[in-house]
Amino acid sequence: MEELQPIEALPRSGNKIKFVIGGVIIVAAIVYLIASSLSANVQYFLTVEETLEKQLVGELAGRNIRVSGAVLGDSIEYNMDTLDLKFTIAHVPADNNLLEQEGGLAGALHNAVIDSQRSHLDVIYNGPVPDLLQNEAQAIITGEVLDNGTIMADEILLKCPTKYEGSVPDQIELEG
Amino acid sequence: MVADIGFGSLIITLIVSIYGIGAAVTGEVEKKKAYILSAQQAMRLVFPLLTISIISLLYLMVSDQFEVAYVSEVSSRSMPVYLKVTALWGGQAGSLLFWSWLLAGFTSAVTLRKWDRDQDLIPWVIAVSLATLAFFIVLNVFFENPFNRIWQTPGGFVTAFSRPSGGIQIFPSDGSGLNALLRHPGMIIHPPMQYLGFVSFTIPYAFAMASLIKGRTDDRWIRITRPWTLWAWLFLSMGLILGARWAYDVLGWGGYWGWDPVEIAALMPWLSGTAYLHAVLIQEKRGMFKQLTMVLIILTHNLVMIGTFLTRTGFLSSVHSFAQSTIGPIFLAFIALTLISSLGLLIYRWNTLKSRQEMTSFFSKEALIIIAVVLLLGMLVTSFWGVMFPKISELVTGQKVTVGPPFYERVAAPILGGLLIIMVICPLAVWSYASFKHLGRLLWKPFIVSLAGIALPLYAGMTLWPAVIAFWLVAFVMAVNANEFIRRTRIRRKDQKESWWSAFIKVFKRNRRAYSAMIIHIGVVMMALGIIGIEFFQSETQGTIPEGGSLNLASYTMVFEKLDVFDTPDARNVARAVVTVNKDGKVIDELNPRRDFYYDSGQPMTIPGVRSTLVDDFYVILVDWKVVSAEGATFKVYHNPLVKWLWIGAWVFILGVVVATWPDKKTKLVPANSRISVRT
Structure with missing residues (x-):
C-alpha cells in the first residue's frame, strides 16, 4: 500500500533552504560536541623536568597530566598485600633531535637511567604490576601530581624499546 | 641465495609495474590496443612475481636463517612454526612486503574480469593500481628491505643487502623472537584481515579515478566495484573486530578498545568506507550526490595511506607502532601526490557530476542516509582531530598535550x-x-x-x-x-x-x-x-588472597584453589592458577588465568581466565604470586555485563x-x- 504514495506537487523554490538549515544544525551540533569534549579532556604531555617546573609554580594543581620518563629498575617497590606500587622515573628529553644524539630512544633511556644528575619523579600506583615494568623501560604515566612532588598514577603505559626498534640482537655470535 | 631470489623478484616486480603504468598510459594516449593488452599482462604478472618474494621470506623464517636481519628481529628458534609464519607481518619490512603482495593479488585479479563494455576504463585502472603497488615496493626496495643481511663494519653493525666496504657478515645463532604480545593465534588472522581491508579499497579507488579521468558520470564504476567494496569493508570490519577480541583475550585490561592511535588509524577508513557504502545507495537509486561518493572513495583510500603513514613512520607513538623509520618523507610525498591529483581531478569534473535531482523530504530514505553519512563523518573528524590535535598544539604553542579516551567516548556516545x-x-x-x-x-x-x-x-x-x-x-x-x-x-x-x-x-x-x-x-x-x-x-576488584581465599564481585565469589608453575617445551615459564567461580554457594565454573614468561624475548604475557555468558563475563587476571608462601597470589577481577553481545553481534x-x-x-x-x- 505504501508504494502507492500520492505524488505531491514538486516543491521547487525555497525547499533547498530547509535542508541547508537542517544540515547546518547537525554539523554545528557535531562541531560543538567535538570542541566541548576536547577542551574538557586535553592533558599536558610533559617530560619529567617540565613536570617539576610546572609543579613548582603550581600550574598542575588538580590537573590530570601525562609524563614520560625512563624507569629506574632499582627503585621498583611492590607490596603484594596492598598492591601499592612505587617506582621512580628519570628525565628523558622529548625532542627528537636530542633523542637521536643519544642514539635513539633505547640510548636515551639507558643514559637517563645511569645519569644520576637527571631530574627524577616518584610514581605511586595501586594495582597490578604491569608486565613490562623493568629497568630502562619507557613509562608514560597518566595521573595527578601531588603536593609532595610525586605523581599518583591512574594509568601506566610501558614500552621496551629494544623490542620495537629492531636493533641488532644481543646474542650475536661472530662466525668466520 | 634464497634472499637473493626474493629480493630479485621484488625488483623485477617493480620494473614490471613501472612498465605496466607506462604501457597503459602510452596505449591510451596513442590509441594503441597492443600496449594496453601488454600492460594488462604486466598487471597479471605482479602477483606471481611477488609470491616468489613472499615464499622466499617465509622459507628464510621457517628455516631459521638469522643472518637475514628481519628474520633475526622477529623470529627465534623456539617459536612454533605457525608463529614463524605469522612473524612475516610482525615487523615493518615484512609487513610492507605482505601488504604489497596482497595488493598485487587484487590488482592481478582485476585483470581476470570480463571487461566488455568498460574497455575505456582499463588503462587508467591499471595505471592507478600499479602506481600504488609500485610505491609500496619502492618502500621495500629502498627503505625497508626484508632481505637485508647483518654486517659488522668498523663503524658498528649495519644491515644492508650487499656487503658494505669492510663489512663482515654476521650469522647470529638465534633471533630475538616475536614480541610476546604478538604470540597469539589472533596474530594469524587479525593483521591479514586488516591489511586485506586496507589494500582492497585501492580497487574501487582506481575505478573511481579512471571514471573521473574519462569523464564518465554514470555509476558504472560503482556497480563494477560493488563486490570489491563490500569485500574490502568486510575485511576491514573483521580486522577491527578481531583486533578488539584479541585485546580482550590477551592484553588483560578487561577492555576491547583503547582509542589507541593505531586503532583510530584503522577505524578512520572504516568510517569513511561505511559512509561511502551508504552514499552509494542514494547515487544508485536517485542519481544524487555523485560528488559525495567521489569525495568519500578518495577519502577512504587516502585515509588508508594516512593511517599507514601515521603509524609506520614514528609520527605517532602507540602500542602498535613500528620502529622509527626513514620512510616518512617519501610516504608523505606520495600521500600528497595522490590527494592533490585525485582532488584536482574531482574539481575538474565537479560540474559534470552535478545532479538535477533534489532532496524533497526530511523523512525520505536519502535524507536519513545523508544524516547517517554526516554522523559517520563527524566521528571521522573527531578521530582525526583527536589524533592530530596534539601535533598541532605542539607546533602552535610548543606545548605537548594528549587527548585520551574520554574525549572520543564523549563524542562517540551521542x-x-x-x-x-x-x-x-x-x-x-x-x-x-x-x-x-x-x-x-x-x-x-x-x-x-x-x-x-x-x-x-x-x-x-x-x-x-x-x-x-x-x-x-x-x-x-x-x-x-x-x-x-x-x-x-x-x-x-x-x-x-x-x-x-x-x-x-x-x-x-x-x-x-x-x-x-x-x-x-x-x-x-x-x-x-x-x-x-x-x-x-563494568565493575572490578582486586586483592591478594591465600589458597582457599576468595574475592567477591557482583553476585559472584571467586575462590583461589591452587597455583602451578612449570616450564613448557616452547621455552615459556607458565604460572597457572586454578580458581573456581561460585554463585549462591555453588561452584559454577573453573578458570585458569595464567602468566607466560618468554625466555627468549624476556617478556611476560598475561592471559585472563574468562567465564562468558549471555548475561555477563567474569574475567580474572593473575597479577602476581609468591611461589612457596601462604600469602598466595594477587588477582584482578572484572565483571563485564553483556559484553558477549559485542562478539555475537559481530558475527x-x-x-x-x-x-x-x-x-x-x-x-x-x-x-x-x-x-x-x-x-x-
Whole structure:
C-alpha cells in the first residue's frame, strides 16, 4: 500500500533552504560536541623536568597530566598485600633531535637511567604490576601530581624499546 | 641465495609495474590496443612475481636463517612454526612486503574480469593500481628491505643487502623472537584481515579515478566495484573486530578498545568506507550526490595511506607502532601526490557530476542516509582531530598535550545514539517522497514493543539514564527490523498461498540487499548492546588472597584453589592458577588465568581466565604470586555485563556482509532502467 504514495506537487523554490538549515544544525551540533569534549579532556604531555617546573609554580594543581620518563629498575617497590606500587622515573628529553644524539630512544633511556644528575619523579600506583615494568623501560604515566612532588598514577603505559626498534640482537655470535 | 631470489623478484616486480603504468598510459594516449593488452599482462604478472618474494621470506623464517636481519628481529628458534609464519607481518619490512603482495593479488585479479563494455576504463585502472603497488615496493626496495643481511663494519653493525666496504657478515645463532604480545593465534588472522581491508579499497579507488579521468558520470564504476567494496569493508570490519577480541583475550585490561592511535588509524577508513557504502545507495537509486561518493572513495583510500603513514613512520607513538623509520618523507610525498591529483581531478569534473535531482523530504530514505553519512563523518573528524590535535598544539604553542579516551567516548556516545535512531527509521522510510505521517503509521507497533526495552532494565534496577535510553534504542531497532521481516513474509504468504518458511526464503531472495542490510544493522545493534554493557556497567576488584581465599564481585565469589608453575617445551615459564567461580554457594565454573614468561624475548604475557555468558563475563587476571608462601597470589577481577553481545553481534554483522557480498548466480548486466525497485 505504501508504494502507492500520492505524488505531491514538486516543491521547487525555497525547499533547498530547509535542508541547508537542517544540515547546518547537525554539523554545528557535531562541531560543538567535538570542541566541548576536547577542551574538557586535553592533558599536558610533559617530560619529567617540565613536570617539576610546572609543579613548582603550581600550574598542575588538580590537573590530570601525562609524563614520560625512563624507569629506574632499582627503585621498583611492590607490596603484594596492598598492591601499592612505587617506582621512580628519570628525565628523558622529548625532542627528537636530542633523542637521536643519544642514539635513539633505547640510548636515551639507558643514559637517563645511569645519569644520576637527571631530574627524577616518584610514581605511586595501586594495582597490578604491569608486565613490562623493568629497568630502562619507557613509562608514560597518566595521573595527578601531588603536593609532595610525586605523581599518583591512574594509568601506566610501558614500552621496551629494544623490542620495537629492531636493533641488532644481543646474542650475536661472530662466525668466520 | 634464497634472499637473493626474493629480493630479485621484488625488483623485477617493480620494473614490471613501472612498465605496466607506462604501457597503459602510452596505449591510451596513442590509441594503441597492443600496449594496453601488454600492460594488462604486466598487471597479471605482479602477483606471481611477488609470491616468489613472499615464499622466499617465509622459507628464510621457517628455516631459521638469522643472518637475514628481519628474520633475526622477529623470529627465534623456539617459536612454533605457525608463529614463524605469522612473524612475516610482525615487523615493518615484512609487513610492507605482505601488504604489497596482497595488493598485487587484487590488482592481478582485476585483470581476470570480463571487461566488455568498460574497455575505456582499463588503462587508467591499471595505471592507478600499479602506481600504488609500485610505491609500496619502492618502500621495500629502498627503505625497508626484508632481505637485508647483518654486517659488522668498523663503524658498528649495519644491515644492508650487499656487503658494505669492510663489512663482515654476521650469522647470529638465534633471533630475538616475536614480541610476546604478538604470540597469539589472533596474530594469524587479525593483521591479514586488516591489511586485506586496507589494500582492497585501492580497487574501487582506481575505478573511481579512471571514471573521473574519462569523464564518465554514470555509476558504472560503482556497480563494477560493488563486490570489491563490500569485500574490502568486510575485511576491514573483521580486522577491527578481531583486533578488539584479541585485546580482550590477551592484553588483560578487561577492555576491547583503547582509542589507541593505531586503532583510530584503522577505524578512520572504516568510517569513511561505511559512509561511502551508504552514499552509494542514494547515487544508485536517485542519481544524487555523485560528488559525495567521489569525495568519500578518495577519502577512504587516502585515509588508508594516512593511517599507514601515521603509524609506520614514528609520527605517532602507540602500542602498535613500528620502529622509527626513514620512510616518512617519501610516504608523505606520495600521500600528497595522490590527494592533490585525485582532488584536482574531482574539481575538474565537479560540474559534470552535478545532479538535477533534489532532496524533497526530511523523512525520505536519502535524507536519513545523508544524516547517517554526516554522523559517520563527524566521528571521522573527531578521530582525526583527536589524533592530530596534539601535533598541532605542539607546533602552535610548543606545548605537548594528549587527548585520551574520554574525549572520543564523549563524542562517540551521542553519535552512536543518533545512528541507532536512524537505524530505527531508515528501513521504513521510502525514497524521495516521504511524510512523517506515513512513517508514524509504520512505527507505532514496533515502538510499543520497544517499550519493553525500557521496562526490563528499569525493572532490573538500572538507574543510569543513558544506558536506559540505549537499551530502548536497541530494542526499537530490533523491533522495527523484526517487524519488517514478518510483515513482508506475511504479505507474500497471503498473495502466493505459501508456507511461512518458503515465503520467508523467497522474500529474502528477492530483496537480498535490503535484507542483508537489516541483518548487518541488527548485528550493529547487538554490538551496541555489548558496548553499552561494558562501558556503563563494568565493575572490578582486586586483592591478594591465600589458597582457599576468595574475592567477591557482583553476585559472584571467586575462590583461589591452587597455583602451578612449570616450564613448557616452547621455552615459556607458565604460572597457572586454578580458581573456581561460585554463585549462591555453588561452584559454577573453573578458570585458569595464567602468566607466560618468554625466555627468549624476556617478556611476560598475561592471559585472563574468562567465564562468558549471555548475561555477563567474569574475567580474572593473575597479577602476581609468591611461589612457596601462604600469602598466595594477587588477582584482578572484572565483571563485564553483556559484553558477549559485542562478539555475537559481530558475527551477525559479518554474516550480513557475507550475504550481501555473495555473488549473484543470475545475469551480470542489468540495464539500469529495468531494475526492479525494492518494494517497501
